[in-house]
Amino acid sequence: MTTAGRAAVVGAGPVGCLTALGLAQRGYEVDLFDLRDRIVADAHEAQKDPSRQRSINLAISTRGLAGLAAVDEALAETVLSSAVPMHARMIHTKAGEQMSQLYGIHGESINSVSRTLLNALVVEHAEANPRINVHYRHKLKHINFHARSRRREDEDEDEDEVQLQFAVSGKDEREGIYTADVVFGCDGMHSIVRSEMAKAVRMDFSQSYIDNSYVELHIPADPNGDFALDPNHLHIWPRHDFMLIALANQDKSFTSTLFAPSKVFDENLSSAKGISDFFDEHFADAVDLLGREALIRDISQRRPSPLATIRCRPYHYKSRAILLGDASHAMVPFYGQGLNCGLEDVRVMLDLIDKHAGPTASVDLSTGTDISFGPHSRVDSGVHVTGQNAKATAASASTKAKAKQRAVALHQAFDAYTSSRHNDLVAISELALDNYREMCSRVVSTPYLVRKRVDNMLMKVLPSAWWASLYTMVTFSNEGYHKARERERRQARILGGLGWSVGFAGVAALFLARRHLY
Structure with missing residues (x-):
């Protein structure tokens, strides 16, 4: 079985799993790492007990589905069949009135899906792929982008390996050392891959928090086991400085989220009476849906989660590493594009790899010319041999030439990704920030x-x-x-x-x- 090289993907969320699947399709042997325990088991348990869920439901739409389909159409169809379509916003006014606002004029919909369920689906696909080895309970500690542990000191720098050091938890805490040709950082807004890259390349980086946090709540099915609200709407209770939203799940429940400034959590939601009074004043029609006791319990027991925007540039280091998803552009969730954008990152990156690298290189050893690797046609191996070891030497030269050619092509693909993707990532981060004001007040x-x-x-x-x-x-x-x-x-x-x-x-x-x- 031919291989395009060995890739390490750090972070087994949806973006990381899709990256691993796309690389495996292109002939890479992939090691996929995550610091959590086995995600599939955890995700299915969280589905059974919604109170364990701590992340906002996803509204997956065209970009996210296109990203999934570009790698696996069956996976995209499975995700879509596990979601609840939402054709409109339902605005709940303070007076108790409801106002439906269609998303599109041709019946378009965004699709509500549990993050934990989506993660379970993509992880299951990754685990089933023979080219992907999934490693759980691996916390990345350090990356050496120019390791030579198995190389001669006189070899070209381009022959270096990327060496990753992990702390592996379990029955016995231990250290894990892995090597790869390239690492893909899909490890979220607190990315260790990004931190390690910043030591090797001059990186512009910023992290900014908004003065709003969120707490996730839960609306169960009604006494008849049906949806308590219209499931085909994204429900919004806009109150200018804060808001409540609710997205449907397939089990007839809704995942609800309260967004509010820190001052509101500190001054109005710090006691059972304060929580009850606040919701009676601002979200009276939602109290019975949420359940007063459950509402008080959840807000009292759950620490509000902050909301931040991450920006950095460049997104890559030579041909050795690249950042995707929240690792390079975490954004506030108010346009519903965080995950959609991350999955689009994967599609765009894979398209550029295909454009610059093409199929696995095949080198004509008589001329040193690459005959199937795209625009980079000449490889000078610098090897001149005679005698009975000529074939073995030629084979070794061929392997080295193809590896070097792949690195050149991958570097060009990563360069193209950073230069072509940056303006889009800045734009959607700014649009997401602006959309909070729209959802809180402008919609009415x-x-x-x-x-x-x-x-x-x-x-x-x-x-x-x-x-x-x-x-x-x-x-x-x-x-x-x-x-x-x-x-x-x-x-x-x-x-x-x-x-x-x-x-x-x-x-x-x-x-x-x-x-x-x-």
Whole structure:
């Protein structure tokens, strides 16, 4: 069985598992590491006991599904069949009224899926792949990007290995040392791979928290075992500075989340009476759905989780490492694009690897020319041999030449990823921050509702290439986030110009009418 090399993927979340599956398809032998215990067992147990879940439900949409399908269409279909489609927002006003706002004009939907269930599904696929070895309870401690433990000192730097050192927990705490040709950092916003990369490359990095935290709550099925709310809506209780949301699960329950400033948690939600009074005042119609006792218990026992944005650049180091998902661009969850963007990262990266590397290299030893590796056609092995060891030496030269060629191609693919992906990642992080204000207050404002009607009207009469709302471009297309934002700004300028034109025409008509009267 030929191999494209050995890859280490750190982090067995959805992004890490999809990365491992995509690399295995391309001939890599993959070691997939995670600091948790076996994720599948934990995930299924959490599904049985929703109170154990501590992460916001995911709203997987076009980008995430496209990322899954690019690697495994059956996996994408399995995830979609495990989700609950949501065709609209349901706004719950303080007065107890409800207002439905469709996401798209053609029946489009986002899809609510439990993060723990999604993780279980992708891990099961990874565990079943013969090219992937999954290692649990492995906490990354250190990476040496230029290890030579099994190399001669006079060999080329490009022949170095990446060496990863782990603390392995279990019955006996021990150290684990693994080597690879390349490491993929999919280990979340507190990425150790990113920290180790920052020692090897000049990296711009920022981490900023917003003054809001979240606590996850739970709405069980009603006494008849059915959904207590319409399951095909994302339910939002907007209250300007804070909000409550709820997303449906297939077991007829809802995962609900309270987002609020730290001051609210400290001053209003620090006692049973405070919690009860706060919800009676601001979310009266949700109290019975959540259950007063369960509500008080959950907020009292769960520490609010912070919300942060992570930015860094570059996303790679030579051909040896690359960061994907939250490790490179953790964002606040208010556009529902964190995981969708991470899965899109994998698709974009794999496309670039295919573009620059192509199939496993095959080298013509008589000329030193690569005949199947894409644009990098010449490999000078520098080997001149005669006698009975010529074949063995030629085979060794071929292996080294192909390995070096793969490293060159991988470096070019990673360079292309950093340069082409950065603007999109900055754009979606900024859009996610801005969308919090929309969800908390603008969804019930007159300007927002008017703009939404205008967008819907224009999308019905104009081709999608001519007009599309920002939400449609971000959520229901694979258009680059940066391009979507720029296109929205152009559309806003067009509407602004039309507004001034209509307003000027109205004033002129009124002026002429007054002159005629007098």
